[in-house]
Amino acid sequence: MAPSKTKHASQACIIPGGFTVLSLQYSPDSAARHSVLVKEHKVRAEKTSQRPLDKTLFAINIPPYCSELIVKELFSQFGPVKSVELRDKPGSSEHTGPKLSKYFTPAQKQGFKVGYVVFDNASSIAAAKSHPHDVPLVVSTEQQPVKTGIQKWVDQYREALIQPDKLQKVVDSFLQGYDKRKEEEAERKKKEAEEQQEDEEGWVKVTRGSRGIKARPHSEMANQRALHKETRKRKRKELVNFYTWQHRNTQKEHIAELRKKFEEDKQRIALLRAQRKFRPY
Known part of the structure; x- marks a missing residue:
């Protein structure tokens, strides 16, 4: 074939x-x-x-x-x-x-x-x-x-090969853009600080979200403030009786303190009774 x-x-x-x-x-x-x-x-x-x-x-x-x-x-x-x-x-x-x-x-x-x-x-x-x-x-x-x-x-x-005049134009243009971005960033932070500013009574202005839901605006400054507040609260709070041996030692110290106060009260009552005893001579 x-x-x-x-x-x-x-x-x-x-x-x-x-x-x-x-x-x-x-x-x-x-x-x-x-x-x-x-x-x-x-x-x-x-x-x-x-x-x-x-x-x-x-x-x-x-x-x-x-x-x-x-x-x-x-x-x-x-x-x-x-x-x-x-x-x-x-x-x-x-x-x-x-x-x-x-x-x-x-x-x-x-x-x-x-x-x-x-x-x-x-x-x-x-x-x-x-x-x-x-x-x-x-x-x-x-x-x-x-x-x-x-x-x-x-x-x-x-x-x-770089031409000095062209390089100077590029540098000037970059610096202008950099200054503009810095100004916009400062204006944004200032606006967020004003929105998050608390009054004398501790109230914060609440804005309306994109979907019509009232919510506190989230910003970097607000997050930092909340984190700082939580850190201070954590420092003030102490962990009491976290472990079993801590709880046992605390109970022993409390019982010893009660016994000490009981003995002191007994001595004080005995002294009061002796002072109140009638003595004719």
Whole structure:
């Protein structure tokens, strides 16, 4: 029987762990390929708007020459990309404090990274996971070339040179934002202190909650005041008869004290009787 001449459609390569293998090719004429592993981001504990569970693709083994802009262009063929985040290792997207300028941001480690690709549509996740393994994603094209080698190092050196006027603008902008945040924090604390201020009779103003329920407003100052009051109450209170031997010793001391008072009363009564006795001579 002659073999069939029909060509089988290439399918996606899925490995244990639920990862789909995507092939990267640096240029169209490059013979070497690199494998990037992707799967849908499903961390239930992380419920943030930056990484929606149904629109975020988690990728590992991203090569060092791929920046966030390059990764965004590569995955744009599966659908519109909203944002791309590259990290040294997986972790939460929580960020506290203001975003620092590039002049004060520590240099990132040069190595393979993990990425979070957020699409506009949930259907893009399925399109990326069903991409054939033998169809590589080309990184550097004629329309969008990617620099490597000496040219990349020269550009990085030029970008590392800091212009004094630009740096001064960044510093001034950061200090203005810092002063504004400090003023807002002081105003917030002052407002909370006024709300929690007790009058001469010990009454505290009660505000109405978001659902129309009257409740005492919870604030950091109120919590500290309550903790200080509880600490003082705990210091004044003594633990009496906490253990069995303490209770037994207390009873013995109480009985001994009663016996001592009884003997003293007997002596006092005997003395009173002797003083009241009639003596004619």
